[in-house]
Amino acid sequence: MSESKLELDKVSIALNGKQLLTVDSSVGPGEVLTIMGPSGSGKSSLLAYIAGFLAPVFEASGGVFVNGDDITPLPAERRRVGLLFQDPLLFPHLSIAGNLRFAIDDRSADKASLIRQGLDEVGLGGFEERDPGTLSGGQESRIALLRLLLSSPNAVLLDEPFSKLDSQLRAEMRTLVFSKLRASGLPSILVTHDQADADSAGGEIITLEQ
């Protein structure tokens, strides 16, 4: 696993001339930076800016460095920044294996065994040919996480990934997600308004004002 580092260099986002946020921070390998704030504070826009699909109505500036390289000139698909949304967003027309295969680099050999191994690791061995529509919420979240990891990103963004889970599942997923991210040495940014998420992430916390 790569040991990488994510730096936000005076990233600032404005909408219609109104400044939404400014962040200047650095996230080390395996660390999680948590950004908290009410809705409308621009925290999701920050993730969109880093991932590379901020809508043109926003004015944004500042650099995003992964291992010292500025990724902001790159198109989204070449930034190698993974993103977990509130919803698992498994592609409904593909099987579980199809979803995972979509994420794996076309050049990697033996995708099938990568998939089998991954499914075993998240406790869903033998799920390859299942229809994503038949999975439970927790199972879907685990596949979404596995899919993200299989795309071998250099950094990970988490957009309130636990908010739609019930409380027991939420705790379970928190543990799984953060342990996986830590184990793979990926720098992550978590956006949430749940204090428990922030506590569980255990990293630096930035609180945005309205």
Place this chain on the structure above:
Amino acid sequence: MEAPETHSFSIRFILLGILLQLTSPATAQSIDLSDWQSLERQARGETVYFNAWGGEPRTNNYLAWVSELMLERYDITLQHVKISDTAEAVSKVVAQRQAGNDDNGSIDLLWINGENFAALKENDLLYGPWAESLPNFKLVNADRFPEMLEDFTVPTQGFESPWTRAQLVFYYDSQWLAEPPQDIRQILEWSISNPGEFTYPRPPAFLGSTFLKQALIELSDRDPALYAPVSSAEFERLAQVLWEYLDALHPSLLRSGRYFPASAIDLRRLMGDGEISLAFAFNPNEALLSVRSGELPPSVRSYVLRNGTISNVSFLAIPYNASQKAGAMVTANFLLSIEAQARASDPDHMGSTPAISISDLDSNARRSFETITRDLAAPSAEDLDRKLQEPHPSWTPALERAWIQRYSAR
């Protein structure tokens, strides 16, 4: 139909230019009419666009049969381009001449007669003479049947080859009408006392125009002026009686003359539905054929007016710029063959009257024409002897224009 065109426009244009340059000397194909065998060889592989009125399914089916045989025997692909009015084809040839397309015309063979033939011939838009050189031409016995050499009084001079004969024949439904009117004047009297039981197709539909000519010939007592090119003075003089006749007739027609059927088939349909009791057709076997197919009730009978009715010959012509002249001639020759004429006259197929002279055939060949059995619904042979000649072709458009002027917006 045409193969899908996939080249880009510019490429087409360039190719066209090259083709024209390469082929123009060669397209003035040396066609040797005296050597029929080499002509047939020359025609192999050609695609012949045969523009023929497509309004009668029986004819269309017959031509589909011809196409199959042409491909099988002569390696000619015969494409029946169904047109609704032969005038369309004439306008295409004229347009191609104006566009300078003198050797790659889109029409190779054309079913034609009357004013359309006259117009093309007068403007040198026909290829020929060729028709009398066809091996099968002798079958028509033009010595005995001079009408095979004349089209609406205009000499054909080998610019068109006979195909079928036609004669105006009236038919009526004996269920509603016991004694049909025997001439044009009687039709008026009968119609006035039986309103809504007669009508005629709207000119310029050819059957409607033929009705006008039939009425004009009878009302004018076959005035000789009808057989000469029309002049406005003669037209005024003769048409006056016709307009008086029609003015009297129209209020008693179906829908009080506020509607006219669009075509011969429309007229037949009105008869089949029992809307009218008297109708007419240009194919003497029409009623017979339609009774057989169930389109007309079995109570329908045919007859010819006592003073005779207009008869004419349908011809085939080749436009001057046809690109496949050899193939067109081979097709025209086949259509005159005993086999093709027999099939055409078979009531189970096209059911037309043959152009070739049956009585000159040997008994064996004659037998293939004996499928036309006498039938109650068909006119008698004596009836069909009462023929009237078509007026000079210039009368047709003059009558059509005047009719439209007078009656199309009342």
Place this chain on the structure above:
Amino acid sequence: MLRWASHSLLILLAVPILLGTLIAILPAFGYFPTLGGTEFSLDAWRELVQVPGIKRSIQISLLSGVLTPLIALALVFLYLASASGSKLDNWMRRLVSPLLSFPHAAAAFGLAFLIAPSGLLSRLISPGLSGWERPPDLLIINDTWGLTLLFGLIVKEVPFLLLMSLAALPQLQPSKHVELARSLGYRPTIAWLKVIAPNLYPLIRLPVAAVIVFASATVDVALILGPTLPPTLSVRVLTWFNDADLNFRFLAAAGAILQLGTSLLAITIWLCLEKLCAVLWRFWVATGDRGTGERLVFFSGRGAMPIVLLVITGSLVALLVNAFAGPWRYPSVLPASWTFLHWTNNFQNLLTPLLNTLLISVGSTLSALVLVLATLESERQSGKLRATAMWLLYLPLLVPQIVFLFGFIVLTESMRWQGTMSLVIFGHFLFVLPYVFLSLSEAYRQLDPRWSQVASTLGASPFKSFWRIRIPLLLAPCLTAIAIGMAISISLFLPTQLLGAGRITTITSEAVALSSGASRNLIAVWAVVQLSLPMLGFLAALTVPRLLWRNRTGMREIR
């Protein structure tokens, strides 16, 4: 490359249509070099004024141009006011697309077979109720004032306006507003007419304009149902255009420009009617009346739509009976025997037009689909929701076909580009494109943007995410758009007729050509083929995704 898609879409639509219209103007004023007209003159117009019955032709075109949208729109509004949320409404919503795919020509034939003096209706009541032993001598089809034409157009345009209204309604949140008004004591139907109707109308103004133009300039429906002595203006222009005497082209050009003027006049009259209705409506709202007329609206709205449905169903039945009828004497309700003969006899003749129809509709629809997808995808990638000029998209529906096709043919003939398949496909493409765009754009823009975002964070290029994510997710709307595009292409008459120079025949061009010279059985066979093609298309669009995604429960919610 994608960036050019929307530009080329607009250029491809606008240039041929505007240029064609402009070019049609030249011969109308005597300029037509290939026919020796090199000087401008008013001869064609002088001749046009002299044409017998030209005034009547214009009047009929105007009449159907104004009354068709007026009555059709009234029916749709009354229906929506009285039936929203009812069982009938559920039915109609499902039926409206297939109804719309009923080609104009086939519908017109069906109607003729239904209401003619010897038609199905007359046979149903004869001789028992009517006492008719022979068909009554009534001028119904091809009547002098075009009332049957008007009737046919209304029946055909009601589903179109209904579909457009149903598509626009959700953004108005009708149930919320009607409830509010009801709480103020308004009866529901009155509330709908007072609160929703005035907001809905502006959203469907362009489709209404398209109906005005179509109704005032239709050729195929007018050829089948319209008056003949004299015919409508559009039919006369076509006749002159096809005349053996090429000098009639000048008259045809002047007639085409007159047609353009007539359609514009119909639109002007409509605009005045709009103003008048606005005043009346404001007056009515100001009365504060909450329930008067409730019953009238209710019963007319609920009653009219089933009648339209019955007429369409009756037309369909009339076509089917005729297509398989053996001898069928009046006044028998049903034929004496049934037969496949009309089909077997015509199988050969059907083949080429059928293949051409498929080739043209597939060719034009797929090229339109590619261009529309490219436009929508470039719009999405650039992140700018381009307000693609809607009226430009409607251009092919707003200029009478006969006008710009006329000029377009003059142009292509002078380049010796005529009668080819590619030209016909291009002509169809112009009419198919707007429908494909209108039917696909909403679904495309509505698709959750996060699907593409997930794909790109997983390292998928826009190309990969387009083909492997967006297209499969949008398969159902894409197939529907294809079905609609093909249905439009299949129903087109004039572009095939004019651009194909009569050498390229489709099911529709053949069917319309038969209208004046074929037995009812034969016409019925062609009409049944014509209407089953789009039906099959819609059926495929409905079943293919279901079969493909039968093991993908999540695909049922994607829209």
